[in-house]
Amino acid sequence: MPEEALTVISDQRVAEAWRSRLWPRAHWIEVPPGETSKSIERLAEVWSGLVQAGCHRRSPLVAVGGGVITDLAGFAAATYLRGVPLYSLPCSLLAMVDASVGGKVGIDLPEGKNLAGAFYPARIVALDPELLSTLALEQWAEGMAEAIKHGVLAGGDLWSRLQDPGLRPPPAGESLTKEALELLARVVEVKLEVVAQDPVETEGVRELLNLGHTFGHALEWCTAYGLSHGRAVALGLLASVRLARGLGLLRVDFEGELTALLRSAGLPTQLPAEHARQCSLERLSAALDRDKKARPGHWRFIVPRAPGQVEAMALQGPDQLGAVREAFASLIMPAPGGTLR
């Protein structure tokens, strides 16, 4: 395939770093970096860009970027001419271990995140660890939150290896070690195994990937997305373990291991003070009530009993909902002078 026949969708920052080294002669469609590009307006621009590039039904479309790009480009590929071939080249740890894998693509609506989309797996997801060499440490931590989640889901050997030797960013100018690459591949496999059992989320298996995310989404919503997704998921994982304990379901006390792992990845274990005021229990309840899987007062959580032993549970009634609130409250360091309502 001649390079000129490729159409690449990317963001301006990634394109600046990689365009000349990847496919300089391809047709690049670029959007501004950041979550705001997962919008109807940018989708419309990408669609128009595909027409102007002369893309037809068999034109390969390559998504090069982080999760925002794999989501946006994936949705454009799913819908342009009712579907064109999608290839994915994720450029962040987060996109490698999560967003680019499993076929969920989509955009945000003014009313909320990921409300419009499709299931449209890329034909090939290529993991090129060299692309991680330009990733900021802060961004590495975003991906680690999902990697740690996969560790809790899989348990066993993966859970041990994430603690020792751990998955650390390569020193500047160097590539990942062979050992780190193998660990990265294993982290991705956990998601692939879950998705293979439940590709379009109808079998109740894929739901397990929401571990840490019900709390996490509530934190993102309460903080008006001031808290990043990875950091929200990190806190959500910790709250889930505490919820399991509160429900009397925790079989192994792995809160200490999880806390240490989150810290070593540069992730928070308490809600930063600047966000604490936004996260009252009233707002948490409102956030949980609007979860896609919930009905008011009937919340659904993925509860980890031990690494490798997680299950989806519907929670209701004062005791169970109280345990949810307590787990959430445990994350919050009251702001100076403030109290937790």
Place this chain on the structure above:
Amino acid sequence: MPEEALTVISDQRVAEAWRSRLWPRAHWIEVPPGETSKSIERLAEVWSGLVQAGCHRRSPLVAVGGGVITDLAGFAAATYLRGVPLYSLPCSLLAMVDASVGGKVGIDLPEGKNLAGAFYPARIVALDPELLSTLALEQWAEGMAEAIKHGVLAGGDLWSRLQDPGLRPPPAGESLTKEALELLARVVEVKLEVVAQDPVETEGVRELLNLGHTFGHALEWCTAYGLSHGRAVALGLLASVRLARGLGLLRVDFEGELTALLRSAGLPTQLPAEHARQCSLERLSAALDRDKKARPGHWRFIVPRAPGQVEAMALQGPDQLGAVREAFASLIMPAPGGTLR
């Protein structure tokens, strides 16, 4: 299912006629009537309407309207929360025999029609002939163009029955006869049979449904959509038969039968003079070159050798492309004082 849990997407004209008689207590999302509602802007409004109606993943969505609505509502259903259950209640003959059946949904882009969309079949398509009672005769003819196309595809008994007794609109205030209903069902079956063999247009079978449409789309584009879809398809069918003759492939001369059938349905057999100036052969060639299935100078047509004997052919070279141009030119009555370039 309580009526209040239904969300209906419709256009203002259809809603005015049918809302109170169908589901007055459902949540109705209404868009203006007409092709311009198949836009990104209206899609965004429908998505927001679904959020505001509190729709979740299992909320049933009912499309009530003609082809514009089944396309727009179908695409909204395919993509809202990555897919919610779609039910279709087509209100025009055209939507009954074509648009609502087969899973193609989508919107137009500023660059062209149906450029963004999905394959998303409705769970149930309910044909209620009573809904046809408010259909204008002009609209009936739009549907007849596709019904006649299905007749050419199927040939045999259907082709005969379309000529005698024919499929005519019911007299004002009356319903379709049992005989007409059976004929309508048979027309729909033709499309279902083709789609079942090739649901996402990968097997080369579904392409046969494009009979009359390659010429038809070119006519719509050349006239800037001043010519309606049904009328363009009617002329496209006629041009296809003439193309088959020009290529020396016509086995049975059914041009007379087709012409009579189109006329009795109120469909044109020559391009109206007001559009003739817009349809030069240069513009036709440009229109054909931008067909989704074409490369410049390599055109793909569905060629009918006889009713029930149609095939897809790639045409190229001066003789074959000349036959295409002649078939097209035969539709055009030069405008007063104008010449066909």
